[in-house]
Amino acid sequence: QVQLVESGGGSVQAGGSLRLSCAASGRTFNPHRMGWFYQAPGKERKFVAAIVWSGGITQYADLAKGRFTISRDNAKNSVYLQMNSLKPEDTAVYYCAAAQIPGLWTRTTQYDYWGQGTQVTVSS
Numbered sequence: 001q002v003q004l005v006e007s008g009g010g011s012v013q014a015g016g017s018l019r020l021s022c023a024a025s026g027r028t029f030n031p032h033r034m035g036w037f038y039q040a041p042g043k044e045r046k047f048v049a050a051i052v053w054s055g056g057i058t059q060y061a062d063l064a065k066g067r068f069t070i071s072r073d074n075a076k077n078s079v080y081l082q083m084n085s086l087k088p089e090d091t092a093v094y095y096c097a098a099a100q101i102p103g104l105w106t107r108t109t110q111y112d113y114w115g116q117g118t119q120v121t122v123s124s
Contacts, residue, residue, distance in 0.1 A: 001027065002026040002031075004098060004113055005115055006020060006115040006116065007020070008021045010121070014123065016122070017082070017083060018086065019080060020096075020120075022034070032103075033050050033051060033099050033102075033105065034070075035099065036097075038090070038092035038120075040091065047061050048060070048063070048070075049064050067085045069082040070082075090120060095114055095116075095117045098111060099111045
């Protein structure tokens with residue numbers, strides 16, 4: 001079993017930055033890709049960004065392009081989300097996820113493991 005633990009959330013003003021981290025532990029960890037999703041209150045969970053574990057190919061949702069950067073550290077079994085120019089509409093719980101096999105990167109159903117989430121609050 002794989003466990004994912006997010007950290008780095010918090011409260012910032014609009015225009016500020018946060019760096020989210022996700023550390024994986026458990027059995028031998030070698031996913032196809034890692035992703036970040038966000039979920040605002042009363043809304044469905046949505047895709048933010050993903051990165052292929054071996055090779056580093058990335059994909060971003062439109063909301064993240066130009067503002068967010070996903071990266072990984074294979075040696076630390078960790079993935080990161082650098083979020084810059086934050087907006088109040090970015091306020092949500094952010095989840096880290098791991099997918100064992102190739103699939104649709106943006107679909108929550110295509111990921112096998114999830115973290116507990118970390119809250120990001122952006123005030124205007």
